[in-house]
Amino acid sequence: xxxxxxxxxxxxxxxxxxxxxxxxxxxxxxxxxxxxxxxxxxxxxxxxxxxxxxxxxxxxxxxxxxxxxxxxxxxxxxxxxxxxxxxxxxxxxxxxxxxxxxxxxxxxxxxxxxxxxxxxxxxxxxxxxxxxxxxxxxxxxxxxxxxxxxxxxxxxxxxxxxxxxxxxxxxxxxxxxxxxxxxxxxxxxxxxxxxxxxxxxxxxxxxxxxxxxxxxxx
Amino acid sequence: xxxxxxxxxxxxxxxxxxxxxxxxxxxxxxxxxxxxxxxxxxxxxxxxxxxxxxxxxxxxxxxxxxxxxxxxxxxxxxxxxxxxxxxxxxxxxxxxxxxxxxxxxxxxxxxxxxxxxxxxxxxxxxxxxxxxxxxxxxxxxxxxxxxxxxxxxxxxxxxxxxxxxxxxxxxxxxxxxxxxxxxxxxxxxxxxxxxxxxxxxxxxxxxxxxxxxxxxxxxxxxx
Numbered sequence: 252x253x254x255x256x257x258x259x260x261x262x263x264x265x266x267x268x269x270x271x272x273x274x275x276x277x278x279x280x281x282x283x284x285x286x287x288x289x290x291x292x293x294x295x296x297x298x299x300x301x302x303x304x305x306x307x308x309x310x311x312x313x314x315x316x317x318x319x320x321x322x323x324x325x326x327x328x329x330x331x332x333x334x335x336x337x338x339x340x341x342x343x344x345x346x347x348x349x350x351x352x353x354x355x356x357x358x359x360x361x362x363x364x365x366x367x368x369x370x371x372x373x374x375x376x377x378x379x380x381x382x383x384x385x386x387x388x389x390x391x392x393x394x395x396x397x398x399x400x401x402x403x404x405x406x407x408x409x410x411x412x413x414x415x416x417x418x419x420x421x422x423x424x425x426x427x428x429x430x431x432x433x434x435x436x437x438x439x440x441x442x443x444x445x446x447x448x449x450x451x452x453x454x455x456x457x458x459x460x461x462x463x464x465x466x467x468x469x
Numbered sequence: 470x471x472x473x474x475x476x477x478x479x480x481x482x483x484x485x486x487x488x489x490x491x492x493x494x495x496x497x498x499x500x501x502x503x504x505x506x507x508x509x510x511x512x513x514x515x516x517x518x519x520x521x522x523x524x525x526x527x528x529x530x531x532x533x534x535x536x537x538x539x540x541x542x543x544x545x546x547x548x549x550x551x552x553x554x555x556x557x558x559x560x561x562x563x564x565x566x567x568x569x570x571x572x573x574x575x576x577x578x579x580x581x582x583x584x585x586x587x588x589x590x591x592x593x594x595x596x597x598x599x600x601x602x603x604x605x606x607x608x609x610x611x612x613x614x615x616x617x618x619x620x621x622x623x624x625x626x627x628x629x630x631x632x633x634x635x636x637x638x639x640x641x642x643x644x645x646x647x648x649x650x651x652x653x654x655x656x657x658x659x660x661x662x663x664x665x666x667x668x669x670x671x672x673x674x675x676x677x678x679x680x681x682x683x684x685x686x687x688x689x690x691x692x
Contacts, residue, residue, distance in 0.1 A: 311556075311557065313537075313553060313557040315539060315551045315562075317551055317562040317564075317579050317580065318520075318539055318541050318549050318551050318562075320520070320539060320541065322522060322537060322539065324555075340555060343522070343691050343692055344524050344537070344555075344691055346555045359524070359526075359535065362526075364533075419582065419583055420558045420559075420582075421558070440557060440558070442558065442559055443580075444559050444562060444579075444580040446553070446557075446559050448556065448557030448558070
């Protein structure tokens, strides 16, 4: 229905689902090819299976290469198995995305829109991808080409989109995963234009009880 | 008989045309020499403007694009504009260059999301940003018009597309509305409504509307 909305939701779902399996900013240097990819994949799947919910603050920085400026924002998100998500920006503007089973809500200070996820192919894909993230099967996805790296404190996954729609936005996604708890510390989205967006997850709370109204739709 | 019918049809079309004439809302009020540099400060983006971040929402042909837009000066009277989603993904990067056309800036596309990459749409963006960011009516002698209802003074000037009208309450406060009129009956083609917070170098809100074209573009100042 609205292709751009779906694309945004697709990315947000990807972010949330991947954070299930890493708390500190990581240097992107000093990574070397991962020695035991299979062991890493097993630990991702195991961590995902044990993660019923997650709540985390986030700080986002968008680099505008053309304007040579950075735009910073922050907020909080909640995720609950199987497929409930609240992605809420609070500063410098209010913006909210809620996934609740087959329904998606997008809200800003002036507008609220609710979409039926089941009504569109893209929404079905989003749901499938989210579930695959939760159960760790994203690593089997045909939508990305994966490269695996590590250093003593963390793993780095580089995902190159194969899906044509995603390629219009993204050239690559980098995920920085904390080796201690196998959760995402940082996400880096690189665009063809030279822009990039870095999202840093802080103050993560795993398996904390999240009030159900967090995912309520109007 | 035929001749009478033709005259009647011409009269009816003239009446219909005049009823849509935007200028009928205003009455002539002579000329104004706008050589004083203070008149340049009536423009939405002041001479001291450097950059601003806006919450932006673009509705075009039933599609919605929401996110943030940064507008930044570049090399004097040129500007750069980036529009991107809340999650950071880029919709477009434009540069607007002052190449001396009549109240117009030339738009150059540096990057654009393919569904927005349509010539007709890019021409619209070029006109909207020109009305907002081009030098405007200051620096020359201009015709002025007074609103027949309410309070408003319109400065009308030729532009590279039709005529642009800059409307102020009192020629002290910045322009609250910019319109583009054109065609035989000077119909309103584009309307830009503006609001301000005191002491800022750029508008608090910008609402761009083009009757007859399914497009709305709204901006609200963030920082």
